[in-house]
Amino acid sequence: MPLPRLGTLESLPALAHPELLAPPVHAALSAWPAATDVAVVEIDPEYADTAAMSERYDVPMEWGANCVVVMGRREGQERVAACLVRADTRADVNNLVKRTLDVRKCSFLSMDRAVEESGMEYGGITPLGLPGDWRVLVDDACLAIEASVIGSGVRRSKLVVPGHLLGDLPGAEVLAGLGR
Numbered sequence: 001m002p003l004p005r006l007g008t009l010e011s012l013p014a015l016a017h018p019e020l021l022a023p024p025v026h027a028a029l030s031a032w033p034a035a036t037d038v039a040v041v042e043i044d045p046e047y048a049d050t051a052a053m054s055e056r057y058d059v060p061m062e063w064g065a066n067c068v069v070v071m072g073r074r075e076g077q078e079r080v081a082a083c084l085v086r087a088d089t090r091a092d093v094n095n096l097v098k099r100t101l102d103v104r105k106c107s108f109l110s111m112d113r114a115v116e117e118s119g120m121e122y123g124g125i126t127p128l129g130l131p132g133d134w135r136v137l138v139d140d141a142c143l144a145i146e147a148s149v150i151g152s153g154v155r156r157s158k159l160v161v162p163g164h165l166l167g168d169l170p171g172a173e174v175l176a177g178l179g180r
Contacts, residue, residue, distance in 0.1 A: 006147065007058035011039035011160055022153020024119040024129035032128070034168055039160040040152055048123045048155035050087045061087050064149045065142045065166070067127050069114045069134070072103025079103055081135040082127045084142055084150065084166065089179030096178055100137060119153070126151035126159060127169055136171045139178035143167050
């Protein structure tokens, strides 16, 4: 599959550029058969936030997907999930995520914990390469994105993944209506 042109950014084969990936992301990509269709683009870390990156590099917002990490407790057991939703939506944390995790209340995992436990940088956390006990919830609307722009584990780059492959991420659970 040819690498997509992404606004003004040059797409590179992700596996050939481990220097642009967080170590857990590179390890997960190396083990994922679909990784040959995944590209990486280098960006200025100042523009790592989706809206800023889209504007700076002429990438449509509709191509972006954001990952947020949430947690809840049930009977003393903590349950953590990474939620991937289109950049023009927000994760339905207080309803669908809460019911999916079977918890009474969901909140965002603290930045310090998310960074420490994922081995990724804040603003670059992605659903690929996360701790094995974290659930990965993917909004079904993300699957329709032709070339989905997601985090790479670091702020200085982004992964470009064909949307249809997001449902095949290791451990992914595809949910209708996760993004609202």
